[in-house]
Amino acid sequence: MVGCGFVSGDESLLNLTTAHLNTGLRGVPVGTCRTSFVTPDEGVHYCGYPISELAMMSPEDVVFLLFHKELPTLEQSVDFREELQTRGVIPEGLEQVLATLPRDGHPMDWLSIGIHTLGMLGGQDDWREDALNLIARMPRLMGLIFRYREGRTDDIPSDDLSLPLVGRFTNTLDLNGIDNAVMNRVLSTYLVLHMDHGGGNLSTFAGKAVASGHATVYSSMAGAMNALSGPLHGRANQSCFEFVKRIGTSDPAEVERFVRGELEAKRPVFGFGHAVLRTEDPRAAAQFDLGQEICPDDEYYRTIKVLREVAPMVLSENPKIQNPNANVDIASGALLNFVGLRNPEYYTTFFGWARVAGIGAQIVDERTVMRNGKGIPIYRPKYIAEAQTLRHID
Numbered sequence: 084m085v086g087c088g089f090v091s092g093d094e095s096l097l098n099l100t101t102a103h104l105n106t107g108l109r110g111v112p113v114g115t116c117r118t119s120f121v122t123p124d125e126g127v128h129y130c131g132y133p134i135s136e137l138a139m140m141s142p143e144d145v146v147f148l149l150f151h152k153e154l155p156t157l158e159q160s161v162d163f164r165e166e167l168q169t170r171g172v173i174p175e176g177l178e179q180v181l182a183t184l185p186r187d188g189h190p191m192d193w194l195s196i197g198i199h200t201l202g203m204l205g206g207q208d209d210w211r212e213d214a215l216n217l218i219a220r221m222p223r224l225m226g227l228i229f230r231y232r233e234g235r236t237d238d239i240p241s242d243d244l245s246l247p248l249v250g251r252f253t254n255t256l257d258l259n260g261i262d263n264a265v266m267n268r269v270l271s272t273y274l275v276l277h278m279d280h281g282g283g284n285l286s287t288f289a290g291k292a293v294a295s296g297h298a299t300v301y302s303s304m305a306g307a308m309n310a311l312s313g314p315l316h317g318r319a320n321q322s323c324f325e326f327v328k329r330i331g332t333s334d335p336a337e338v339e340r341f342v343r344g345e346l347e348a349k350r351p352v353f354g355f356g357h358a359v360l361r362t363e364d365p366r367a368a369a370q371f372d373l374g375q376e377i378c379p380d381d382e383y384y385r386t387i388k389v390l391r392e393v394a395p396m397v398l399s400e401n402p403k404i405q406n407p408n409a410n411v412d413i414a415s416g417a418l419l420n421f422v423g424l425r426n427p428e429y430y431t432t433f434f435g436w437a438r439v440a441g442i443g444a445q446i447v448d449e450r451t452v453m454r455n456g457k458g459i460p461i462y463r464p465k466y467i468a469e470a471q472t473l474r475h476i477d
């Protein structure tokens with residue numbers, strides 16, 4: 084059999100073969116994206132800017148870019164920070180809900196429920212208002228998730244709305260013996276690098292699909308976070324740092340032996356490879372540069388530095404692997420761990436926090452801008468019943 088076509092009386096199916104189906108919509112063009120795109124050589128671009136040019140900007144300015152499609156002037160930047168402050172007030176009742184959640188539940192499940200709760204308590208049923216309010220409320224929600232999940236519920240500092248987004252998180256977290264300035268720097272870079280990644284990645288697509296039925300931004304975003312929580316998607320960054328920890332050495336010969344062993348055992352070499360990029364991800368390079376500055380002697384940083392050299396060399400031996408170079412997940416765990424965020428179970432929540440900006444902006448675009456403001460209709464791809472007459476083409 085070379086392929087099979089479908090006979091259904093529907094002309095649009097005439098050239099369809101089974102090879103087109105059950106592929107997870109891979110590569111099927113379905114729409115346009117106004118916030119970002121990914122190229123094989125420069126990776127993700129936000130509103131036309133390659134990520135390498137944005138990596139060191141503040142999260143606030145990059146959120147502005149995603150929503151306004153241009154970088155802010157100094158005055159706009161100041162105004163936007165004030166706007167986020169006024170939007171950041173958490174409605175009464177969130178902490179009571181967090182207090183009831185199972186402490187051993189995964190932090191991504193807490194995040195999803197937290198976002199839903201914010202919607203129930205303070206949703207406005209307005210795409211843009213809700214998207215921006217949620218962005219402004221995320222730092223406190225994130226901090227409270229850590230505090231309640233870990234049972235550190237006494238003496239939680241009040242939310243200091245005058246602080247930048249990341250500062251509000253570290254202020255709520257209030258960890259002893261931690262250099263908050265360094266943590267803020269790592270988290271700011273992390274947020275900027277992870278905010279958006281085109282229109283078709285699973286969590287963004289899922290969030291926009293839910294929104295297309297006119298569910299609220301909060302419900303749509305909770306759905307997006309559920310999609311992100313899967314180990315094949317956002318949770319890869321948790322797996323990646325667990326992988327780095329397992330290596331346990333920065334001796335190049337030992338690291339090479341480890342990488343070869345993983346491949347022989349048919350396990351992925353985490354932190355390497357990409358579906359679109361064909362060079363090292365600039366988001367990996369930006370985090371390596373930051374690590375070189377803040378923690379060059381950290382044991383895990385030294386391991387990933389060696390891995391960055393060794394793994395591409397070993398992976399290149401397999402011609403099937405289209406990109407043997409480092410991806411975004413290689414370095415983030417080592418940096419988060421260095422600044423005091425030691426439990427990899429939380430790492431995907433930072434990814435989710437960042438993505439709330441990109442997904443929120445894309446939902447606003449799809450609901451209020453596309454088709455001259457009419458919005459995209461409810462998502463409805465076509466599925467064909469297996470029983471529908473299958474015709475083999477030889």
Ligand code: HAX
Pocket residue numbers: 280319323350351352353354355356357358359398403404405406410411412
């Ligand atoms: N380790 C082991 N095998 C790898 C590999 C790696 N790092 N990268 C690719 N391969 C394998 C693939 O599994 C695939 O094998 P099969 O033909 O047996 O299915 C083959 O090489 C060809 O893969 P590809 O076309 O080069 O890449 P894909 O688009 O199929 O996969 C992945 C891209 C990121 C999933 C892949 O490189 C991988 O599994 N990497 C390790 C896990 C990881 O780091 N995940 C985080 C991804 C971060 C990201 O994408 N962020 O946006």
